[in-house]
Amino acid sequence: MKFVDEFRDGKLAREIAAQIGAIARPDREYRLMEFCGGHTHAIARYGLTGLLPANIRLIHGPGCPVCVLPIGRIDGAIRLALEHQVILACYGDTLRVPASGGMTLFKARAAGADVRMVYSVADALALARDNPAREVVFFAIGFETTTPPTALALKAAKAEQLGNFSVYCNHVLTPPAMRHLLAGGDVQLDGFIGPSHVSTVIGSAPYEAVARDYAKPVVIAGFEPLDVLQSVAMLIEAINAGRSDVGNQFSRAVSREGNARAQAVVADTLVLRERFDWRGLGAVPASALAISPAYAEYDAERRFGLTDTRVPDHKACECGAILRGQKTPEQCKVFAIACTPDTPLGACMVSSEGACAAHYHYGRFTRNPT
Amino acid sequence: MCLAMPVRVTELIPGELARVDIDGVSREVSVALIDAPEVGDYLILHVGYAIGRLDAAEAERTLALMRELAAGGEA
Ligand code: SF4
Numbered sequence: 508m509k510f511v512d513e514f515r516d517g518k519l520a521r522e523i524a525a526q527i528g529a530i531a532r533p534d535r536e537y538r539l540m541e542f543c544g545g546h547t548h549a550i551a552r553y554g555l556t557g558l559l560p561a562n563i564r565l566i567h568g569p570g571c572p573v574c575v576l577p578i579g580r581i582d583g584a585i586r587l588a589l590e591h592q593v594i595l596a597c598y599g600d601t602l603r604v605p606a607s608g609g610m611t612l613f614k615a616r617a618a619g620a621d622v623r624m625v626y627s628v629a630d631a632l633a634l635a636r637d638n639p640a641r642e643v644v645f646f647a648i649g650f651e652t653t654t655p656p657t658a659l660a661l662k663a664a665k666a667e668q669l670g671n672f673s674v675y676c677n678h679v680l681t682p683p684a685m686r687h688l689l690a691g692g693d694v695q696l697d698g699f700i701g702p703s704h705v706s707t708v709i710g711s712a713p714y715e716a717v718a719r720d721y722a723k724p725v726v727i728a729g730f731e732p733l734d735v736l737q738s739v740a741m742l743i744e745a746i747n748a749g750r751s752d753v754g755n756q757f758s759r760a761v762s763r764e765g766n767a768r769a770q771a772v773v774a775d776t777l778v779l780r781e782r783f784d785w786r787g788l789g790a791v792p793a794s795a796l797a798i799s800p801a802y803a804e805y806d807a808e809r810r811f812g813l814t815d816t817r818v819p820d821h822k823a824c825e826c827g828a829i830l831r832g833q834k835t836p837e838q839c840k841v842f843a844i845a846c847t848p849d850t851p852l853g854a855c856m857v858s859s860e861g862a863c864a865a866h867y868h869y870g871r872f873t874r875n876p877t
Numbered sequence: 878m879c880l881a882m883p884v885r886v887t888e889l890i891p892g893e894l895a896r897v898d899i900d901g902v903s904r905e906v907s908v909a910l911i912d913a914p915e916v917g918d919y920l921i922l923h924v925g926y927a928i929g930r931l932d933a934a935e936a937e938r939t940l941a942l943m944r945e946l947a948a949g950g951e952a
Contacts, residue, residue: 508882508883508900509883509885509919510883510919510931510936511882511883513936513940514940519943519944519947522947522948523943523946523947526946526947526949529949545881598924626924626925627907627924627925627926628924628925629907629925629926630925649924652881652923652924652928653923653924655910655926655928656907656910656923656924656925656926659907659909659910659926704881704921704923704928704929707921707928707929708928708929729939733943734939737939737942737943737946740946756939758932758935758938758939759931759932759933759935759936759939760921760929760930760931760932761929766910766911766928766929767912768910768911768912769910769928772910
């Protein structure tokens with residue numbers, strides 16, 4: 508596939524990795540966080556940690572939208588489906604995320620809830636048009652990449668006066684989460700491998716303040732293995748030179764300004780929440796979006812009077828420490844024992860972009876004794 | 878679910894839609910988030926919506942930098 512195959516050349520990957528070994532100082536450690544689950548997946552799939560010198564540590568960040576969704580919000584979705592008897596349209600990854608009492612949307616479906624997997628929010632709109640006698644709620648999750656499609660759906664619903672459609676909005680924002688990780692001080696990081704597709708939408712500018720305020724370089728990186736390796740090289744050079752600026756390795760799709768059209772539909776329909784609970788990170792100020800008052804009639808939280816409940820994560824689950832870069836999946840006592848992709852106890856095991864699932868699937872390439 | 882992929886526009890369809898080619902498979906997607914899409918454009922597709930455009934010249938430039946880096950140059 509064009510724009511893909513040429514960025515997967517194994518020989519070039521090994522040569523770049525060797526050069527990284529030459530520029531990395533042997534007398535120090537480099538702790539680089541890949542924020543995005545897409546990178547976690549690529550790093551595990553292509554065994555990139557194995558190519559890099561041992562003193563370059565890649566730390567999985569919280570950028571897997573399914574993994575950071577708190578239990579209380581999944582409980583809310585389950586309530587919509589079971590108690591309010593709506594047709595709940597959701598992205599497939601959310602079906603197996605464990606909620607309170609071992610419940611999942613999948614189990615709710617077995618118990619009679621009408622939960623439909625959709626590929627796109629456009630499919631949720633179609634469900635509402637086809638079922639005028641039913642309430643259809645779209646369970647909206649994701650970072651800045653899935654947000655513009657949700658925003659477009661709100662506009663379409665309003666234009667069509669689609670009275671039986673609403674959105675349960677759980678969209679979260681990348682830069683505030685990065686800021687929160689660095690502000691906590693309990694996560695030791697030297698730089699960020701920045702998200703590629705999120706940055707396609709928001710541009711590289713929003714990271715500039717984060718990089719400057721916390722003196723950490725950010726390199727926006729493509730998702731292919733060569734992209735990740737080149738970005739690591741760019742970060743090592745920045746760190747060695749004492750620079751904390753924003754680099755853009757994914758210049759084939761990311762500009763400083765981002766996609767203005769996408770930003771405009773989001774600004775028209777959604778507003779910043781004061782705070783939002785993230786699984787593993789706790790309450791993060793100004794880190795998520797809610798539906799704007801102008802679209803209040805399409806807000807499922809208002810329509811069904813959903814209140815937010817705080818529910819602690821599973822006792823054994825170390826997702827929180829893993830999302831903060833303090834532990835690796837192997838350090839969780841139940842990893843690959845009680846917790847597997849078929850029986851996930853924590854959210855990091857559910858999605859293929861989750862740190863635990865990525866380690867589980869590709870562990871033989873990446874396991875290292877840290 | 879964050880995985881997105883490059884697709885090529887093969888036909889523009891009224892209603893801000895387009896037919897795209899995904900590695901040989903044809904599909905209808907939304908291009909409502911793209912400024913002035915054209916047949917032949919490469920777009921990044923995510924959950925049924927194109928969210929950005931790919932620039933072939935920049936891709937070439939990046940590959941050239943990678944080869945330079947592999948040969949011992951700057952990143
Ligand atoms: S292995 Fe399972 S229980 Fe342990 S941290 Fe990962 S998701 Fe949580």
